[in-house]
Amino acid sequence: MKEYELFIGPQHPGVTGNMMYHLWVDGDTVTKAECNVGYLHRGFEKLMESRNWMQNVPLVCRICVPEPDVNEMAYAMAVEQLMDWEIPERAKYIRVVILELARIAAYLMSIGSYAGSLGIYTLPQWALGDRDYFLDIFEQLTGARVYHIYIWPGGVRWDMPEKLPGLIEKTLSYTEKRLKLYDDVLFKNRIFFDRAVGIGKIPKGKAIEWGVTGPNLRACGYGYDIRKLEPYAVYDDMDFEVIKYPELGDFDVLSDGCDAYTRMIVRRLEIEQSISIVRQALEKMPEGEHIIKHPNWLKWKVPPGYAFKRVESSKGEYGYFVVSDGSNKPVRIHVRGPSYTHGVNVAETILKGANMADVSQILFSLDVCPPDIER
């Protein structure tokens, strides 16, 4: 049959945001895929070079829209390392709480949109509605729904309100109840088994070489999690097991890993893991200060040097490379987004040979988020 070209995106509900894939299709089999990004390029890295260290805080969180806190965390840690600051113990616990809550919210969004790509339209309604309760917590804690600007170099912006742990606990137990319903609708649903098993396979031996990280890597059977490998904040104090491919709890192992099915099950299980971490952090949280005293922001100079800090986000590994020459502005801040590898090289390779109807679910199961590719 004659090969033809197909453009999906940027205006298409089946791609994960404002990006485009250029596909060459034979019948309904994809023979070649090319990623085209840049629709969201705002030149963050250039803007950061002309702003001072504190003005950059509201900029960094805009690099990942569904889960902004990881960016603030990585930036704050890099600046703290250059300044040689030790932050208060209470701030570390509050950071863990907000990071894990943001992680749950991002997973709910990702699961919802994945189910939408399979045509199961109940779950987007439920998951996105439930995500909103987490946004309510953020609103009480930080004052904003989406961009929190809460984790600052040196601590967190405000202390946690006294009554917030009660609300968090209420939301968490509600989410746990809802997850059982999600299982019936998606994760133990025949449609999901038939559509997702064996689709979008990343070759297991190549996963690390291709730069796959996060839940996508854990679905390939490698139990690597930055929260365990390089514990930041107080993750070394938390009790949790890394979820990886053959150990899928009470979900069936239907394939030999690395496919869309396993990736989504890993995400589903990590919601429960995050719920348990939030509970532990709230329980162990000590009293005390929440931020250290900042120098005058306009005259704040950071000692020269290189800093590299990484955090685990719901999509994979976030890395911040910060270079200072001792002035009040950074020389260079380079962000490593997890979608940079997932969305471009990995997607281009695994889309080859996929069925046209599966393209959308493969992209959603990789959880590609274009803003961190182009920044």
Next chain:
Amino acid sequence: MRYEEWNKISRIASRKSLWMLHFCTGCGAVELPPVMTSRYDMERFGMGPMATPRQADVLLITGYLTVKTLKRVVNVYEQMQSPKYVISFGSCPINGGMYWDSYNTVKRLDRYLPVDVYVGGCMPRPEGVMNAFLELMKLIDEGKARGWEKYQKYYEQYKRNQKMAFGFERGKNEGD
């Protein structure tokens, strides 16, 4: 006279079934899923997401626009059938917002496309978004949402501005 009356009836009908184009142009798109789904549920106003520009009535510019996206947005806007409306989200399309010195975002949307309703804030809250939809319905009812007529009337000015932003003019001056 009959034309006027027919126009009024058509406005009442069209404001009750506005279909918005599903095009996430910027970060404001993250507040649209809550508006579309169970908690805020815009379907009670008769609004729904629509995948193709040819059947959509409302174009949402959700946040900053880069030059590369503006090309696609203009393309999409011109495919939509009249009457069509534009809602702009957030501070970035109003005056550039926090990207005022960025080399790749267009600063003022109203120089490239006619905007009917602005929603301020970064991010606008879902309530703000809902309010903008109601405002748009009110404007349609009163016959004031006439951006698309403006686009037809001043088409040449809009086209000139779009070309200037896309860099065709700049390229020529440098001899590329």
Next chain:
Amino acid sequence: MKAIEIIGKGEEMHGRAYIPSGREEAGTIIKKLKENGFAHFVMLSCVDWIDKNEFELVYHMWSYEHKEHAMISVRLPRDNPSMFSMHELFPQIETYEREIHEMYGIDFEGNSRLTPFLLEGWHDTPPMRKDFDSKKFAEDVFDSIPEIKEEEDEGI
């Protein structure tokens, strides 16, 4: 530090190995590290040191075995910079090289896909270079675009 032992040079920097390297030997160093457990290529950064008239390319690598991070730094002159492509070692380097080619104007020999990545129809200086002034560009290009002149009457 394992990376410093393998290569035989470099210094420790906040728990991460920093290995300065020449342009020619960088390929060998990265290959050697890859064979010795540094299997995860994190990212390729570029820093513009305009005072020293140099670009610094930083190859970040991570070893899941040794739990260690290595930064290999290559300095290039700012005039006609060029570097060898390493996309055969790790496929995602191709994308980083595309971006750096576009943003800094560094040429990568052996990379056949140095097509525009993020920008479209860009005619100016590569934007991430320090001598490109983003604010001036924004003022020149976007502020010069005139407003739509409307006629008073009809009230459209």
